[in-house]
Amino acid sequence: MKKFAIILALSLLLPVGGHAASGAISAEKKALIDTLLEQSGQSAIAMGKQFSDLFMVQMTDMLKKAKPDIDPRAFVILGEEVTAVINEKIVADGVLNNMMYPIYSRHFNEAELREMIAFNDTVLGRKIIRVLPEISQESLRAGQQMGAGMGPEIEWRILERFRKEGIK
CATH class of the missing domain: 1.20.5 (Single alpha-helices involved in coiled-coils or other helix-helix interfaces)
Structure with missing residues (x-):
């Protein structure tokens, strides 16, 4: 989990041009990859939540250590803002999917993706x-x-x- 969070954090630093690598992948193949990611709990929404939860734990710990008497509203604000940024960057902007498309595409063709999806439904x-x-x-x-x-x-x-x- 921690390793994946680091990968996600690094992906947020990718320049906008980094998304172009997924341009050569067909819409059908992207849809298959999306399905596979969803089945395995690695959809942008699921990963965004995991990343958000991990980030929240770390930030909450840091805040509590730095300011033990901090106003409890700070944690509500922290949660809202972390969730908003993660949703905007990972889910809405498609950073995670655009990062994953070329990786899966290099390793699996459409027929293999279909077979994995069918197997995952068993x-x-x-x-x-x-x-x-x-x-x-x-x-x-x-x-x-x-x-x-x-x-x-x-x-x-x-x-x-x-x-x-x-x-x-």
Whole structure:
């Protein structure tokens, strides 16, 4: 999620000319990509909400730390303005979709997009969409635990090798 938020934040900085890359993609292919993004919970509206929520948490924490006695109305204003900007930039201006069209277009042709959409409409497809984020999070945690467990041995072996090689 955090990685996607960073990608979205960077996409907001793209110059207007960055949208031109999606010009060569047919309207039909764009519609297929839109459908696929919607099915997988990555539509501009869904991603805008996730980005907005993430931004709100970060901004709220910063404000509370900087001004513990801040007027509670500040958080209402913060929420309204974050939501407005995100909706304007990501949803209404189509920044997210224009960013995603060339990416999906490079990797999938129209027939493949149709097949993925059809699969996502099956019971198994819907389950995969539902559980993949959880699987990704669990895999990330498992990998972090594995890496943390190897850290001391890696450090010891590097230091031992440095000693043997005369590196100080």
